[in-house]
Amino acid sequence: MTAWLDGVELARGIEEAVPGSVESSNATAVWVRPERLHDVAARLKQAEAWDFEYLNAITAVDYVEYFEVIYHLTSMRINQACIIKVKCWGRDEPSLPSVVDLWQGADLQEREIYDLMGVVFTGHPSLRRLLLWEGYIGHPLRRDYLEEPLPYSWPHGG
């Protein structure tokens, strides 16, 4: 069975490795400060004891006051997994550091989150819309998204 790491213990380890990075923690997850996310991710990937070299998924949840971005990480060698969460405040331009340089698999997922949730990942090489077309207005997976009649029906008029 994959061992899902206890959040409190993991938080202690992360705090040791990257001081001042942990916001809070509970039994399942660790909340990391957005500005230290990249450092924490790099440590999680490279440290022997963690060895989280496989990024399962990036999820964004809209809690209206803030966005929570959730990273599922797995170590295949040790068969352990953990959940790292980041709170990302603001509605207009919520932003987080990108982890594409660490995990290539984050590329399309971060683009998808930018597309549907509107979270900007700074440092992403080509942050463009993924599923919707260029020029689409709004981010439809947000809880407060209302489908307004579009001024156009398709990208190039028509």
Next chain:
Amino acid sequence: MATRTEPITVNIGPQHPSTHGVFRMRVTFDGEDILNVEPVFGYLHRGSEKLAEERNYTQVITLTDRLDYVASQTNNQAYCIAVEKLAGIQPTERGMYLRVIAAELQRIASHLVATGFLLQDLGAFATPLMYCFRERERILEMFEMLCGARITVSYMRPGGVFQDAPEDFWPALTTFLEDMPGYLDELDMLLTGNEIIVGRTFDVGVLKPEIAINGSVSGPILRSTGVRWDIRKADPYDIYDRIEFDVPIGTRGDNWDRYKVRLEEMRQSLRIVEQCVAQIPEGPARAEVPFVFRPPAGAEAYGRVEAPKGELGFYLVSDGTIAPYRCKIRSPSMINLSVLSDILVGYKLADLIVTFGSTDINMGEVDR
């Protein structure tokens, strides 16, 4: 006069016979050699994640059918496991066995489609495809016995499956289990040694294990690179911990390995189904779960299965209402595309089609 050449950009797709749906690749060619590949998709985007927020937990099952429409059972399974974790439902024993039987049959069906279309992409004018579909048809007929549907099955529910298998399902399954190894051997014999198939697939579309892991690749593509990782073994769900099976792995991660890993996985799936048939207990097929239920507020759960295309996960967040607050789908097809340019650049146009076919993506799942 020196000949001057310049690269040529071609849009392969969205309307193209071999992009397996509405997928588009913006490819730059130097003659026939690929210089750059950029995937463009979203043509089949239906907003499944948003739609799920408007339906109650049971109704979402029909949405999951339409993700990877050649492997609906595993989609159901992943979603139901996530809901069970979220709401603390314990599925019944018989229900779990039926789920595994259905999921493994679905894996065989999906891999048959993948193999058939790989050969179709190789240019074998539909003959292997029709052979593969002949066997897939029998599996779909068994699904019809189970739940009345062939493709969009909606067979599983939180707590088990929605109805027990009918009487005539078991004899059909037994004959299928008897026949299928012979068919697989036939397929193996017809395809594996073929000089042209070997020439077209060996050392084409090579994926290195480090890149595969870094790119979050999962499923047969990951295993073909030699990484021994299968969620059924690593994080067993349902009743996989009681079942003996091997995880076939490749050595090079080229097209041939991907094809061969799928072929071997079909054999392993047959083994799993045989053991399930032997072990399945009597009892109710479904736990007592109401149609509408409210998981505790603030609960979060990540349920995942080893789908035919890779790790299929559902991340559910509950706010205490009858509908999920957030339903995130970790679709293996889309994430496997992260390494698309790594396995395509440097090869030729004809290899592009074959390599793309061997990654076996499904647009319903990529675009959601």
Next chain:
Amino acid sequence: MDPRGFFELNTWYRGLYLTLDNVLPSWMSYFIAGFAVMFAIVNAMMLLATLYIWFERRALGRFQVRQGPNRWGPFGLLQPIADALKILGKEDIVPHGADRWVFNIAPIVMFFPVPMIVAVLPIAKNVAITDINVGLLFVVAITGFSTLAIFMAGWASGNRYALFGAARAVAMLISYEIPLIITLGSIALLSGSLAMGTIVATQNVPYLLVQPLAFVIFMMAISAEMNRSPFDIVEAESELIAGYHTEYSGMKFGMFMLAEFAAVIVASGLATTIFLQGWRWPFLPSAIWFLLKMGMFVFLFLWIRATIPRLRVDQILAFAWKFLLPLSVVSLFATALEVFFLREPDGSLTTNTLWIMSGINFGLAIVALVGWANVLGHRRYNPAPRIASMYRDGPLGSRPVEVQ
């Protein structure tokens, strides 16, 4: 009238000529009878092509565990006619960026070599539209037009898929013409003539037996010339959508389609004439024999199409230059030596000599094909150890220790 003569086209031609000769001036009856027979032969070929479309689809259906067209007419026989009517009713679209003139001419250039080649095929005893003394050369020259037509279509379409198809076509067809011509040269050496009629007349032993190596090379090269599987990269439907005729619609597409299917008929007729004694064989009328042998070759082409996947473009070119070209030179050289040493004082070859050559050439063919295939084949790839390593035991998440 000889009852067997009923099936001989020659009888009909003579009858028509003699009947007309009673009422018309001689030159006019000659012209009308000749034109009538030409008309009949060319149209019979076209009809045969449509029949072949039906046959191919039905037979492919049998190969692929399915029915094939079976609705329109008995056994779906009228399906090609329904398709033709449908195609005629389609809108004829010329793309905006197309070179209109070249685009429109290309289907015609593609189609006309087919009846031209039919003209020199002796399709029955003493029946050929013309038996010119450079028949083989004529065939080779005329087939070259298909390359031109494909390039015209691909270039004029203004479509990148079509351009890919055209570029592939030029590379491939020119490569495969060379072994084809060299192979036909060894046939000319045997028969001592380039005329089709003489090739059949001197073919006392089927050249299929006398020249097995040449036959194999001829079949491969002619498959490539017709863009048939496994050499169908020019219109590879899974890669290039439809290759050079991606942009064609309506009857122009129909012309390409018909030319493609008629090419199979003509190539089978050519193979029959050159390698299977043409119309000669006892008991049945000669035209029937010709059709039967042709049908055999047609089925062979169809069989290859139903079974073999496509090669990649570099593999195809390598196959032509590394495999077919050396072998065809070997074949030509061996034939030349045999003819030089075994011929009669007057330069002809007796039946016994042909049988002797058959023995020698079969040995040569087997040695050359097997030997050369072993040198070039994929034997160095041995899939066995890779299968065995698939069940290697190891901890979860372990990587391959060493990837070669």
